[in-house]
Amino acid sequence: MKDCVVLVTGAAGGVGKEVIRQLAENDAKIIATDIADQVHDLNREFSGARITTITGDVSKSVDVDKIFGAGEDKFGAVQALISNAGYMIAKALHETSEQDWDAVLAGNAKSFFLTAKRALPNMLAAKKGSITATGSISSVVGLPSQAAYCASKGAVLQLVRQLAVEYAGSGVRVNAVGPGAINTPFLTRYLNGLPDPKAGADAVKAAHPMKRWAEPDEVAKALVFLASDDAAFITGHILMVDGGYVAG
Ligand SMILES: NC(=O)c1ccc[n+]([C@@H]2O[C@H](COP(=O)([O-])OP(=O)(O)OC[C@H]3O[C@@H](n4cnc5c(N)ncnc54)[C@H](O)[C@@H]3O)[C@@H](O)[C@H]2O)c1
Structure with a gap:
């Protein structure tokens, strides 16, 4: 990834920060963005x-334009997009409000649509680029209490496949990573919403054949691999990083 201009969303989060760490080690030009102001802490860390940090909500086109504009001013056209921002409201469908649905679909599916759409014209002009999304085991299996989240991550995977086919002849590869549970604030928030977080944590680990959850760097490695030229003949793929979850 040396000298590659990479835009990473959800960069202040558990997985995002590990992606930034690996890109920094690879001497990439990094545009790190997040809705949270903590993204600016990455400048110190x-x-x-070569990093620039920008706050914004990637589910809003006006913010996506602002983020890409500022990033391009600093480093030039984005050559690799890692669409990693994600949001979950853990509810069964009969408990899911219209607002819940819209928020989760916006945070996961619309944000991927908007950032990929904004990245594509420059990639098509360059006849080269990679777009990599963070999906989930929820992209491919149904999980209890994740009605909107499963729908949104399923949409991410289907858009990955559609884009891969659409742009395969234009030099743009599009892939996803499909993590099981990851040791990040996202998982902590989910567990803390359960009646018994400790029992919930044990159950989540037990559901993975490897009987643990992922550390964020394990997921970040897969994202950076798919974004890089090492994955030059891989497109339309979801690389599961799930300790065997969906193999069972
Ligand atoms: N942690 C898990 O167990 C798990 C499992 C499978 C998939 N995932 C996915 O992994 C990805 C990374 O999540 P994480 O585990 O690092 O969680 P995290 O909560 O630590 O990080 C997610 C980041 O995304 C940012 N974000 C959310 N909505 C945004 C928006 N609209 N605009 C800009 N930034 C936004 C948040 O501020 C946060 O910093 C997400 O797509 C998530 O859905 C997580």
């Missing part, structure tokens, strides 16, 4: 890297 990765002070030796």
